[in-house]
Structures are given as C-alpha cells and as structure tokens.
Amino acid sequence: MLDHLTPLISSPWLYLVVLVAVAVDGFLPIVPSETLVIGLGALSATGRPDLAALAVAAAAGGMAGDRVSYLLGRKAGRRAARGKLAPARAKAEHALLKYGGAAILLGRFLPYGRTATTITSGSVSLPRDRFRLFSALASAAWAAYAIGLGRLGGATFAHSPLLGAAFGIAIGMTLASIFTLVDKRRRPIRPIATRPAPLETPVRELVAAGHR
Template sequence: MLDRLTPLISSPWLYVVVFAIVAVDGFIPAMPSDPVVIGLAALSAGGPPDVAVLAAVVIAGGMAGDRVAYLLGRGAGHRVRNAKLVQAKYKAGQALRRYGGGAIIVGRFLPYGRTATAMTSGSAAQPVARFTLHTGLASVAWAAYAIGLGRLGGETFVDSPLLGAAFGMALGMVVGITHTLVQRRRRSFASAGTRITR
C-alpha cells in the first residue's frame, strides 16, 4: 500500500488519505494502518512528509476511528460475528472491567485490540468523556510508537528510504511477536500454577 502513496508524498492529499486509513482501521481491522504510518515516518527522515503533521493526522485519525467503533459497539456490538473479533471483544470486556481505561491504551497495540476495546466500551455504555480521554492517550502513544519505529528505520538507512521503512516494520513485528510470546508464557505459568495448587 505504501508504494501507492509514494506519488502523493509531497501533496496535502497524502494526509487526508493517511487520516482515512488510520480511522477506518479502527472499525475495519482488515485494513492495517501500521505499515503505512511506519513507512511514511521512515521516508520523513530524508524529506517529506512533514513528521509533525503526520503525527497530528495519525492521532486525529485514531480518535475518529475509535469513536466510530464506540458508536458501533453501542448500537450493534452484540451482533458481531467475526470469530477473531468476538474473542477479542470478550477479552477486551474482561480487561476493561479489571483495568478500566488502561485497557484501551494497551488494546491499541494488540491485534484486533483497538476495535474490540472501543466496541466493548460502547456496548458497556462507558461515559463518552472518559472514553475520549483514554482513546486520545492511546492514539498519542501509538503514533509515537509507529512514527518512532519508522524514523529509526529511516535514520538507519538514510540512503534507502524503502529499506528504512522495511526495517521499521520488521522492528514492529519483532516487538509484536515478543509481546505475544511473553503473554503465552505468562498464561502457561499461570495455568501450571493453578494445576499445582489444586
């Protein structure tokens, strides 16, 4: 998808497209915005796009998409049929009950977590002001993370922006895989501890 955006790299329309991609990713998780944001951030290390404008657009798009998912959850959250999203929504409900708004921030970094926590917040009728605060914090944290990975890749491979983008995305995948493995290990230790106490 990044190669399709390259012709727009110096155009203001780029930011409109990025806003739309990040927003839609909030309620249609099949359109991942991570590679786009990381890739554009890597390109920004050697020229356009403007990284400050990119960050503002990513944050605004994140909050807009979360609001749509919240409204969908409030109106039709119980009708979700996608198996992965149903499972994520169940876990999000547990996390929201246990950790409150912190689950929205953490959920932003998990597969399907962003959509699940936003929809669950809506179906649980979480106050809009509280939801907006936490989704704003989540959007800022995720923008810093994705743009930071991209800039790191871009600075590492200044002469090859596409290689820098690939490096940033690879770092993101390593972080994601590491988190998944740690979570699985914790669960296996917890279940082993439960069996021993029985």
C-alpha cells in the same frame, strides 16, 4: 502501498489518506495503517512527509476510528461475542472491568486490541468523556510509536529510505508477534457468549459507576 503513495509525498492529500486509513482500521481491522505510518515515518527522514503533520493525521485518524467503533459497540456490540473477535472481546471486557479506560491505551498495542476495546467500551456503556480521553491518549501514543519505529529505520538506513521503511515495518511486525505470543500464554478467558445473558446489565452498571 508506499509505492502508490510516493507521488503524494509532497502533497497535503497524503495526510488525508493517512487519516482515513487509520480511522477505517479502527472498525475494519484489515487496513494496514501501522505499516503505512511506519513507512511514511521512515521516509520523513528525507524531509517529506512533514513529521508533525503526519503525527497529527495519524492521531486524528485514531480518534475518529475509535468513535465509530464505540458507536458500533453501542448499537450491536453483543454480536462481536461471536466470530474471530470473540476471544479478544472477552479479554477486552475483562480488562475494562479491571483497569477501566486504561485498557483502551493498553489494547492499542495488542493484536486486534484496538477494535476489541473500543467496541466493548461502547457495548458496556463506558462513559463517553472517559472514552474520549483515553482514546486521545492511545491515539497519540500509537502515532508516536509507529512514527518512532519508522524514524529508527530511516536513521539506520539513511542512504535508502525504502530500506529504512522496510526495517521499521519489520521491527513493528516482530513486536506484534511478541505481543501475540505473550497474549496466548496468558490464562484464557471464557468467551462472553458462554456467559448468562442477565450479566450484561450488571457489567454496564459496574463500568459506568466505576468511572463517573
């Protein structure tokens, strides 16, 4: 992907590409936005792309994608109780009930956690103001994390920005694997599809009442 973006390194269009990629990754988690931002963070050690503009684009894309995911959750969130996202969604609902909006911040760094927590926030009617606040915090933290990994790689391999990008991406993949292993070792939570349907209303009321 970085090879395709190399001609855009000095172009302002690059930041639009980053914003869109990070946004789409919020509700369609097949776009490698983390790899993209880490790689560009490593390349920024050469002076291009601009570090501040990259951070703004990544954070803005994070918030935009979260909003779309939240709205999808409001309209059809219960459908996520089936399929590959079912276990992640069940854990996200449990975390939202236990930790409130802070679960959005924590979920940003877990596999499928971003999509699961934002969709679930919509489906259980987490207050929008609280959702926007924690989405902004999570997006800023994630942007700093991804760019920081890239800069670490760029500093380690200053003679080769592409090698630095690969190193930063490798660190990110390693941390993601560790998060996955830790998550699997945790006590499993019953998929939400197995719960009685009447619980849906109390869940929404509990989340809304606890965060007004």
